Amino acid sequence: MFSAQQYVKATSLQQALELNQKRSSAILGGGCWMRLGKKNYATLIDLSGLGLDTIEETPEEIVLGAMVTLRQLETSPVLAAAFGPLFARMTEHIVGVQFRNCATLGGSVVSRFGFSDIITGLLALDCEVELVQKGRVSLADYVQMPYDRDVLARVILKKNGRRAWYESFRNTETDLPVLNCAVSCLNGSARVVVGARPARAVMQEFGQMPSEQRLQEMLDKTEFGSNMRAGAEYRRQLAGVLCRRAIEQVKGDAECR
Numbered sequence: 001m002f003s004a005q006q007y008v009k010a011t012s013l014q015q016a017l018e019l020n021q022k023r024s025s026a027i028l029g030g031g032c033w034m035r036l037g038k039k040n041y042a043t044l045i046d047l048s049g050l051g052l053d054t055i056e057e058t059p060e061e062i063v064l065g066a067m068v069t070l071r072q073l074e075t076s077p078v079l080a081a082a083f084g085p086l087f088a089r090m091t092e093h094i095v096g097v098q099f100r101n102c103a104t105l106g107g108s109v110v111s112r113f114g115f116s117d118i119i120t121g122l123l124a125l126d127c128e129v130e131l132v133q134k135g136r137v138s139l140a141d142y143v144q145m146p147y148d149r150d151v152l153a154r155v156i157l158k159k160n161g162r163r164a165w166y167e168s169f170r171n172t173e174t175d176l177p178v179l180n181c182a183v184s185c186l187n188g189s190a191r192v193v194v195g196a197r198p199a200r201a202v203m204q205e206f207g208q209m210p211s212e213q214r215l216q217e218m219l220d221k222t223e224f225g226s227n228m229r230a231g232a233e234y235r236r237q238l239a240g241v242l243c244r245r246a247i248e249q250v251k252g253d254a255e256c257r
């Protein structure tokens with residue numbers, strides 16, 4: 001369990017950013033991952049007083065605050081109306097309801113875990129992150145950026161009618177995923193995302209729903225790794241199965257055939 005010499009409930013995002021510049025400081029999300037470590041932080045910065053726990057809808061966008069919990073993502077009627085069961089599917093196997101009531105979107109996105117269900121699901125959408133220092137950056141670019149001391153304020157989803165589906169495979173119901181994938185479609189074009197390889201997710205755009213051959217070409221050039229959950233070759237085979245299932249689901253939508 002971590003400890004801290006000083007706890008600060010931030011009164012503004014600017015203050016949070018300034019306090020977070022020291023290497024001995026940390027932003028506190030749900031604390032679910034941090035609590036696995038034993039660090040003694042000089043300053044813990046709590047964002048919970050900044051109104052970042054809301055899901056807000058405008059005509060063009062859905063704006064998710066960094067302190068929105070995974071459970072909020074799972075149960076939000078706004079997200080379900082815009083993206084069907086995508087958010088429920090990408091969160092429902094993460095540990096359990098009590099855990100998902102604590103773990104935050106901000107902590108999940110900033111951490112960019114190789115096993116992340118959240119990053120894989122979000123990459124299927126047209127998604128940006130809003131950083132206090134750097135402003136808006138596409139999630140696809142953010143995933144490639146090195147870790148730094150910026151603060152994630154919000155995640156923004158374009159409401160453009162993109163259809164998406166999510167698949168994951170686990171050895172047991174609530175374990176980390178052995179592999180996950182998401183497929184989406186907009187105006188006939190498709191995007192395939194493969195994550196938990198077990199490295200960070202990779203994505204590829206296709207001018208139309210990928211044929212069996214095009215999908216196989218993508219998977220052939222994707223690197224898969226081995227760990228205690230599965231071997232690389234098993235993951236490659238699994239990726240084919242999960243991507244085909246997701247493609248079939250998305251094809252169910254008339255605009256995506």
Ligand SMILES: Cc1cc2nc3c(=O)[nH]c(=O)nc-3n(C[C@H](O)[C@H](O)[C@H](O)COP(=O)(O)OP(=O)(O)OC[C@H]3O[C@@H](n4cnc5c(N)ncnc54)[C@H](O)[C@@H]3O)c2cc1C
Pocket residue numbers: 026027028029030031032033034035036047066070093094095102103104105106107108109110111115116117118119150151152153174175176177
């Ligand atoms: C046992 C266990 C099982 C898990 N299983 C899965 C799984 O199956 N699938 C999956 O996708 N995820 C899984 N996770 C990850 C989990 O879903 C969360 O992503 C993780 O707990 C981080 O979220 P948090 O709110 O707890 O962040 P914290 O632990 O509070 O923070 C994590 C890191 O992010 C930083 N941070 C937090 N918020 C911000 C912010 N707004 N700006 C800048 N930095 C910030 C913190 O300083 C810290 O370095 C698991 C985690 C655990 C502990």
